Amino acid sequence: MDATNFNKDKPEVAEKFEYMKDVSRVMSASSTQSPQTKIYLAKKSGGIQKRAFVPTVPKPFKFYTESRDNNSPNKENSPNPPFIPLAYGVQQFLESPTRFDAKSGKLRSNTLTVPKSPYLRTKYRSKxxxxxxxxxxxxxxxxxxxxxxxxxxxxxxxxIELPVFSLPGEEISKRKSQEIEERIRQENEKMEKMREFKAQPLPTGFHNCPTRPYYSPTHPKPFALLTNDRGEKYQREFYEKVRKEQEYYKENRFHAQPLSFLLILVWKNVIFMTNTEDFERRKLRNIE
Incomplete structure (x- = not known):
């Protein structure tokens, strides 16, 4: 605010700041200045240029719960459909069957993003x-x-003082040894009683005792076994069978009977005359 404006009635209004006007004013003023001032006021390089800042623009998003609520039927809020007769519905189905209608695509549910490991191999690199x-x-x-x-x-x-301990098998062995000792003691007492046994004396004045019969010594008697009888019977039958077979072969053998000497001589001296017969007669006789 200028110092000369204290007595003015109207307050001073700030002017609107314009960046480009101020820059042009500075550049025009620098042209009339000295070279050193120009170098000082010149635009300096900022080194590595950074990427311009771009503000993040939010995009509309949609939760999966909203689509799930829209797809789920709500019987309370849904209005009742109008009544359609069965005959009318059948007629509409015959005119335009539903199997030729285009199928509606299924809504894909947006699931949560599953992070995956990049499998960095930096720690396995050889150093x-x-x-x-x-x-x-x-x-x-x-x-x-x-x-x-x-x-x-x-x-x-x-x-070194040993602690008092007992094995589980000691009680069993002790009980068995006591049983064996008790059994041996009972056997010894029984044997002592048997040694001290005394027979009672026979009664005197009793003379009706039975007499012992006398038996003569046993003399062996000849005997025949059944096997010997069967063997003798088989031998007799076998020899009888062999004898009959020999007689049968002897009888069936051919024996020529000898001729007397007189018949041989007569047979040599007899001369038969040849008897000629008619051929036709012999033929008829052969036929008969």
Missing amino acids: PTTILPSPPHVIKANPVPDYKEPYRPVIEHRL
């Missing part, structure tokens, strides 16, 4: 390793033993 050299080995001599006094080991005398 150069520097192996530091090992320090040099220092050879040290063993200390010289002290032979002034002999070695005397320190022996600690301790009294």
